Amino acid sequence: MAKEIGIGLIGAGFMGRAHSNAWDSVNQFFDLPRHAGMNILAGHHSEDLAAFARTWGWKQHTTDWHSLISDESVGIVDVATPNNFHREMAVAALQAGKSVVCEKPLAGTLEDARAMRDAARKAKRKGANAWVWFNYRRCPAVAFAHQLVKSGKLGRIYHVRAQYLQDWGGPETPLLWRFIGKEAGSGAHGDLNAHIIDMARFITGDEFSEVSGAIQETFITERTLPDGGGSAISGKGGARRKKTGRSTVDDCLLFLGRFKKGAVASFEATRLATGNQNANRIEINGEKGSIRFDFERMNELGWWDHTLEPGLRGWSRIMCTDGEAHPYVANYWPAAHLIGYEHCFTSMCSDMLRVAAGRKPVVPLPDFEDAYQTQRVLHAAVRSAKERAPIRMSQVK
Numbered sequence: 001m002a003k004e005i006g007i008g009l010i011g012a013g014f015m016g017r018a019h020s021n022a023w024d025s026v027n028q029f030f031d032l033p034r035h036a037g038m039n040i041l042a043g044h045h046s047e048d049l050a051a052f053a054r055t056w057g058w059k060q061h062t063t064d065w066h067s068l069i070s071d072e073s074v075g076i077v078d079v080a081t082p083n084n085f086h087r088e089m090a091v092a093a094l095q096a097g098k099s100v101v102c103e104k105p106l107a108g109t110l111e112d113a114r115a116m117r118d119a120a121r122k123a124k125r126k127g128a129n130a131w132v133w134f135n136y137r138r139c140p141a142v143a144f145a146h147q148l149v150k151s152g153k154l155g156r157i158y159h160v161r162a163q164y165l166q167d168w169g170g171p172e173t174p175l176l177w178r179f180i181g182k183e184a185g186s187g188a189h190g191d192l193n194a195h196i197i198d199m200a201r202f203i204t205g206d207e208f209s210e211v212s213g214a215i216q217e218t219f220i221t222e223r224t225l226p227d228g229g230g231s232a233i234s235g236k237g238g239a240r241r242k243k244t245g246r247s248t249v250d251d252c253l254l255f256l257g258r259f260k261k262g263a264v265a266s267f268e269a270t271r272l273a274t275g276n277q278n279a280n281r282i283e284i285n286g287e288k289g290s291i292r293f294d295f296e297r298m299n300e301l302g303w304w305d306h307t308l309e310p311g312l313r314g315w316s317r318i319m320c321t322d323g324e325a326h327p328y329v330a331n332y333w334p335a336a337h338l339i340g341y342e343h344c345f346t347s348m349c350s351d352m353l354r355v356a357a358g359r360k361p362v363v364p365l366p367d368f369e370d371a372y373q374t375q376r377v378l379h380a381a382v383r384s385a386k387e388r389a390p391i392r393m394s395q396v397k
């Protein structure tokens with residue numbers, strides 16, 4: 001087996017940068033049996049791909065993603081493009097015998113997600129892997145919460161309370177692809193609820209049985225057309241045209257859920273929660289204890305030990321930076337030398353390379369089967385909002 005595995009990245013935007021950094025730094029921070037080779041970058045002809053490739057260390061660049069997929073030097077195709085491209089690119093790569101790691105949500109529609117899941121099943125028989133960038137699983141605090149639940153520390157789970165609140169989607173934000181239904185599939189829902197649905201499934205190890213009570217709203221229906229540039233997610237500060245266009249996605253979507261083992265849950269995703277910039281939060285209450293996490297303080301995990309005598313109970317703030325106890329951190333810095341957003345991507349690259357070498361990931365990697373389950377929940381919530389009715393997961397194939 002070649003020691004180096006060639007990476008081909010499609011997309012040179014926000015995630016293109018995050019993934020480039022991760023593929024580069026994984027070789028330095030982790031001592032792995034296989035290394036990542038940053039072989040080819042594919043992007044849009046409107047972008048300065050030569051400059052991007054130079055900055056981030058890609059050996060070649062192209063505007064033809066098909067040629068990247070067929071290139072012999074590429075073993076893993078990394079899809080970091082808008083959601084409507086995920087199916088075509090990922091399926092083509094899997095059919096070419098490549099492993100794939102695709103951005104979330106798996107797709108804009110359940111139909112596309114199902115086709116991707118089916119392609120991944122076929123490719124798996126030939127040894128290819130298909131993963132999804134649910135990067136928050138690899139925050140050490142989240143991975144540790146998963147381990148705590150698995151070891152029975154929380155006991156029976158009663159409640160899951162998850163929110164993903166951002167505030168960049170106000171009227172000043174232009175009509176980026178994220179607001180166009182045909183390109184994004186949905187708005188805050190697919191973008192943000194996808195993350196917290198995955199996180200809830202990952203930490204509890206449980207699956208949804210029903211979704212109900214969903215409401216969605218589009219507050220800002222008309223936005224100015226962008227003309228390039230501006231900040232990574234929102235395009236703020238970039239050029240604008242005078243013309244406006246219609247937003248065809250939700251700005252927020254809230255729903256309730258039930259899990260198979262009996263827990264009840266609430267989820268809220270919005271781009272208009274002024275004062276909350278990346279508040280990806282989850283609290284889980286069990287019979288023996290509770291955990292809570294907020295990405296804005298990503299190095300910490302809140303822990304409540306309900307087995308203590310009542311007078312001694314209280315929330316502990318666990319600094320998840322102990323290399324002996326907390327996943328991944330031993331590969332970075334000494335205790336309480338904090339890590340950031342980018343490390344979750346690097347840690348995910350390390351687990352993919354570990355699996356490519358026949359080893360187990362530190363905590364489970366989200367694959368297309370897994371992301372398809374999350375997509376079913378997304379779909380059920382949209383149906384619940386439209387039909388104003390509960391949707392049993394058995395109704396969503």
Ligand SMILES: NC(=O)c1ccc[n+]([C@@H]2O[C@H](COP(=O)([O-])OP(=O)(O)OC[C@H]3O[C@@H](n4cnc5c(N)ncnc54)[C@H](O)[C@@H]3O)[C@@H](O)[C@H]2O)c1
Pocket residue numbers: 010011012013014015016042043044047065080081082083085103104105133134135191232233
């Ligand atoms: N995991 C996370 O936390 C996270 C965060 C942000 C975005 N995302 C996801 O990542 C994906 C990309 O989002 P982004 O924020 O990087 O968007 P972006 O707009 O910043 O970048 C998209 C990139 O795709 C390129 N592209 C579009 N069509 C292409 C084509 N046909 N061929 C080659 N390149 C093409 C664009 O030129 C651009 O470089 C989306 O699926 C999004 O939901 C995930």
